[in-house]
Amino acid sequence: EVQLVESGGGLVQPGGSLRLSCAASEFTFSNYWMAWVRQAPGKGLEWVANINQDGSATAYVGSVKGRFTISRDNAKESLYLQMNSLRDEDTGFYYCARDRGWNYLDWWGQGTLVTVS
Amino acid sequence: QSALTQPASVSGSPGQSITISCTGTSSDVGGYNYVSWYQQHPGKAPKVMMYEVYNRPSGVSNRFSGSKSGNTASLTISGLQAEDEADYYCSSYRSSTNTHVFGTGTKVTVL
Numbered sequence: 001e002v003q004l005v006e007s008g009g010g011l012v013q014p015g016g017s018l019r020l021s022c023a024a025s026e027f028t029f030s031n032y033w034m035a036w037v038r039q040a041p042g043k044g045l046e047w048v049a050n051i052n053q054d055g056s057a058t059a060y061v062g063s064v065k066g067r068f069t070i071s072r073d074n075a076k077e078s079l080y081l082q083m084n085s086l087r088d089e090d091t092g093f094y095y096c097a098r099d100r101g102w103n104y105l106d107w108w109g110q111g112t113l114v115t116v117s
Numbered sequence: 118q119s120a121l122t123q124p125a126s127v128s129g130s131p132g133q134s135i136t137i138s139c140t141g142t143s144s145d146v147g148g149y150n151y152v153s154w155y156q157q158h159p160g161k162a163p164k165v166m167m168y169e170v171y172n173r174p175s176g177v178s179n180r181f182s183g184s185k186s187g188n189t190a191s192l193t194i195s196g197l198q199a200e201d202e203a204d205y206y207c208s209s210y211r212s213s214t215n216t217h218v219f220g221t222g223t224k225v226t227v228l
Contacts, residue, residue, distance in 0.1 A: 035217070037163075044120065045155070045163065045206050047217035059215050062118055095162055102210045102217070104153035104168040111162060 002027050002107040004096045009112030016086050016116075022079040022096030022109060030054075030074040033099035036081050039111075040092040049081065050099050063089075086116045121146060121207055121220035128226040129197045137223045139190040139207030145218055147188035151210040154183060154192045158203045166205075167192060194225070202227045 008020040020036070035050035049060045049070040058070050069082040079096055094112050097105035122140040129135040139146065139154075146152055152170045155163040165174055167183040170190060180195045190209075194201055207220035 037219075044222040045157075045208075045219040047208070047219060050217070061216055062214070100168070103151050104165055104208070105155075105163075105217075106165055106168075106174065108162040108164070 002098065004098065004107060004109035006094065006096050006109045006112035009094065009114045011115045011117065012086055014087060014116055017082070017084045018086065018114060020081040020083065020094055020096075020112060020114070024077045024079065024096075024098075027098070027107075029072075029077040033101050034070075034072060034079045035097045035099040035105060036070060036079075037095045037097055037105070037108075038090075038092045038114075039095070040089070043092070048094070050102075051079070052101075083114070086114075088116050090114060091116045118211070118214055118216065118218060121209060121218055123205075123207060123220040123223045125221070126224045126226065128228055129194075130228045131197055131199065133197050134193060134195045135197060135225065136191050136193045137205055137207075137225070139192070139209075139220045141188050141190075141209055141211075141218075143188060144213040145209040145211040146185065146190050146207075148212060149210050150185070152183070152185060152190040153208045154181075155206045155208065156201075156203045157206065163206065197227055199227050201225060 003025040036048040067085045096109040098107040154167040157163040171183040211218045
């Protein structure tokens with residue numbers, strides 16, 4: 001079964017930086033788009049960013065453009081989210097998900113909590 | 118960016134059918150069949166329940182069905198069961214921003 005395990009969350013001050021990682025297993029990582037989705041405490045889901053198979057194409061929600069960078073290392077079967085200039089409103093659970101190419105997200109990790117305070 | 122519009126809550130008794138709507142625009146729901154639905158139980162990760170409007174992933178009960186008319190997509194749960202109590206989110210590709218967008222979410226309560 002597909003496994004996605006996020007790490008790197010924690011407490012950070014406003015203006016600070018954090019790098020999230022997502023370790024993938026039990027599927028051919030390099031064949032799939034990948035995405036990050038976040039959820040503020042008690043709120044709904046918000047798509048954050050996605051990346052294509054070789055990392056040559058990325059897209060971001062407007063509120064994180066210029067501050068967040070999605071990347072991947074296919075040799076390490078890992079997805080990353082570099083988050084800079086963090087704001088209070090970036091607080092929430094961050095989920096890594098396998099993206100069926102702009103279509104749907106078919107496998108999700110359990111999430112990692114980012115608290116900006 | 119603006120979320121797709123869903124009712125905040127829908128409820129039904131066991132065995133009944135309920136329908137959750139998801140309203141967008143011609144740039145997202147109405148323009149593409151890339152509409153998907155996700156179920157999220159408290160403290161858990163979301164799980165895809167429907168994709169490309171009406172396709173069920175393997176393992177999802179056939180009590181779940183999807184449809185779309187114009188700019189509104191719908192998820193119907195038939196034969197409502199206690200385990201269906203959860204939050205449900207729709208999602209679509211949005212061409213105007215080249216992003217995914219989620220709905221506002223609907224809390225389903227089994228009475």
